Amino acid sequence: MVTSLAVAGSAVPGGTPREREVIAAFSEITTEAITASRLEDLLALVGQKLCGLLGVSRCSVYLRQDDGRFRGGAGWCGDAGNISAAVQAQEAGIPGDAFSREVIHSGAPVLISDVRNDPRPHRRTMEHWGVRAMLGVPLVFDREVIGLVFVDNVAREHVYTDDDVSLAELFGRLAALFIRQALQASRLAAQTEELDRQKRTLEFLADVHATLTSAVLEGADIRAVVGLLSGLAGAPVALLDEDFAVLTWTAPRALRAAPPVLGDRARDRPALRTALTELSTARPSTVLEPSSALGLGRRHVVCRLIVEGRPSGYLAVVEAGRALGDLDTKLAERGATVLALQVLSERRQIEAEGQARDDFLSDLLNNHREVTQLARRGLPFGVDLGEPHVLVRLAVESGEGHPHASVARRHVVTDLAARLGTDEPPATTLPGAVVVLVRLGAAAGVGDPDGVRAHVAAVADALAPRVRVRGGVVSAVCREPEDFPRAHRELREIEELSRSFGWSRRVVTLDELGLFRVVVSSGRVKEAVRFADELLRPVRDHEGADGPLLTTWRAFLAAEARVQRAAADLGVHENTVRYRLGRIREITGRDPAALDALLTARVAFQILELAGWFGDPL
Template identity: 30%
Template sequence: MPPTLASLLRTSALKLTVLAGGDRLDAAVRWVHTSELDDPTPYLEGGELLLTTGLKLGTDADALREYVYRLADAGVVGLGFGVGLGHDSVPEPLVSAAEERGLPLLRVPRPTPFIAISKAVSAAIAADQYKAVTAGLEAQRELTRAALAPDGTGALLSRLAAHLDGWAALYDASGAVVAASPDWAGRRAARLGGEIERLRARPAPASAAVAGPGGADDRVEIQSLGTGRHPRGFLAVGTAERLDTSARYVVHAAVALLTLSLEQSRTLQDAERRFGAALLRMLLAGETGHARTVAGRRYGTLLERPVRVLIAEAARRPDKGEHGDPAVALALLAEQAEAAGARSAEPLLASLDGPRLTVLAADGGGVLAACAEHVEAAEVLAAGLSAAAPADEVPAAGSQAERALAVAHRRSRALVEHDEVGAGSILPLLGDDAVKAFAEGLLRPLRDHDATSRGDLVKSLRAWLSRHGQWDAAAADLGVHRHTLRYRMRRVEEILGRSLDDPDVRMELWLALKSEG
């Protein structure tokens, strides 16, 4: 512990006596300062024991009272008054003012030099710092041993929480709680999502100190982990009091060990990602047998269960630039997928290839749910999700995801599932400019005919197609004889140079008519 006024009083060689403020002697002394100025406060930082002989103070009660109040307002923890030089005894108004303000006042006898008090405080501060460093080194050794245990992260957090007499929690890059100690701390740590999100926006290393979540009395400090631009994780510690020097050594040691662990695993993680991406490409190419052989047991039963394919890329909405960088959002989506897989012990395959992310995961699992949630919240991404399919049908699932993604872009949606596309209507897709241009070109000869001649070919064609080629019903709708309608349909064929007996021609004409409303 740092020196206090009480510890100085217990130093018999100093022969100090308490004259006022005896109930505040446990205040820590940060330093000793000697001054004979009547206002030394411009040269103080707070936390000092101020020593004076009172040469310029005089005996005026009001002046002495103002002097004491200035010192107390400046954060001085105590006043040592040396007698035998300017004053034979400590002035009574000074004692009264100190008692009134609650400022500890110490009488320093003539034989005790001020330098002796300074040396005592300096030695005590040095001893406290040495003790903190020694304790910190021992804590580092303990944390290092814990980090080398089979459950290195959990053991390290447990030792860290014990050293701090508080709690500790580790988060992944997405801000999800990976581990916490003690066990109850996980719930408290999970409520710091907003603080983690703000810290994520700052390059690592960065830190923040906040009040305990949910009205808790503890004080929380959060440190980002990693050496790159984007944090690879976060460490939060909660304690009842502000961290002292020794505790900070312990926290810094934990940050260093966790960062080292994350950075050392980066190469392995990158290699595993490349392996998974290559395996995913094999599955999408239809090489299921080779993929099973290469995967072995590494991905558990992933290839034995129904899976889905999700494809995400930057949204093509005009306002997407207002909400962030799509490349960053895609990278974070990949991290969210990995984090969700780690939490639920779900294997997955992912490939981040330039501006596109492809994810293959088990149907109904937490990975795809986390991906969908992130895409919806990101505001700068669009994604398509396939229907569930066995591993042998992954190529078809990939095509489904592609088509669903195209619909998401067309409809300015964040996420579209293939089942939703199949259950919907094709008519909204006819609003595309390319489809409208095709319809206009296909029907223009008929409209030009109707504008200059009699016959109402476009109206007659619509009626005939809507009645599935039934002459009597279509003629009745138009109010003409069926022979008149037959003549008009022959004119349609002549003008377009296409046969209405061809179902593809009838389909194109009907879609062209529908696209124009």
């Protein structure tokens, strides 16, 4: 049997004994509505009082959500007490629950006297709760159903009279007033709490911004800013480059272990790559959840650093010791903004210092400034022109397929400084060349041009995969400001000559070139090449039958005309050297041991080595 009743008018409070019972019940509900801190407690009390009025033992209360669904809010049972947790897992009006829908649509109580034989209730729910007869009561406020109350007698039959139904409807209308007020109070409390939370968040973020910007203004570098962020977040923080390599990181002392990195396994996952690729100024951060598939054991908040409109790395805050929340995300975003500005500032400072250093070195090489002014300008860059220096000129490939000369300079000075164990030396770029100023002395890590040549040659070899160095020359020692323009002019002339000869990745000192420098300065290089060719070609034509004559002649010159030393260097008997020198005398008509022949041969070999006669270096 299903009964649906609607009360046309409101009952007059205090009109009947049962209505007085309703008023008495609401006196207690009123107190609870005023003093209760939780809406759930008020809902449970409303249901409990209705059960008492109707003489049943169980109730459940549902509230309408913003999306129109009715979710469980509270429950009470005479045997079990508070059953709100179980009710909150339920939803009324779902498919198959025509009973609840009728209560909602009619806005009036609906009674089912025989649940087991009625098709309207949700079958499994009724069986789960052991319902025999049930009364559904709407909570109506301003002609709108804002909630539902269901009452029954646990696993027992119960007869509801028409008076019970009318009383339940009156109770529902009064309860709706209190619940509506409680809902509004709850929403206002939630809004107040949210506003207070937002206020605290804004105050915290303002403090964060003030702390970070103050630190930067006081001279804190990038590493110090990362340390401040870690302290504020109470979690490890890492600054990563575009390839996710850790540039710097720090963590609270209790959480320090290995630097937090995103492994190759994680970075290769399409989902993670997509999440990181989508980061921009409009969407500055993302949260990477822990995932065994991604190889992430902890949650990461990752922010994009954008410098001058270009991606410039990532900032990562890593979960450790506590769960990361929205506040940590906002903290990371503020930190990333400050770090981006700091990166830009340091980049600008480096560029400005580099430009000033370039200008100083350019003026020094081209004699554009007065001597005392040059000496004074060099001191801020660590250059004391009163100390001995050498110039190094490296010819580098440029153009399509090769890095810009400024990039080559950065590689050269960084690698050379690392090998010397000093600060980066001043350097400047010229078309197709890099010129470096290297100090000599114990504190500089190298004492003479030969030592510089060895380090520069190692740098040229190490840079081969990234920068093609065609050749290099180390100047003689410069001890006065006036020495540098002359040394630079000599290096340029030698480098231009070597380019015409196809000199490839050879680093020499100017002192090594000896008399060849005189040939270069004379401007009669072609004649010198022809002379050297005429001197050495006849000897080369006799190679084979008389043994390696040119190799023996070169070894003899390198041994400073000492037969015993030349034989040791060649690994042959002294008489073999003497025999070959005799053949050279016969072929050339010159005594190889004579002083003029030694000087002439030395220059000839140097000229033809540059011209590509020999594959091995000097």
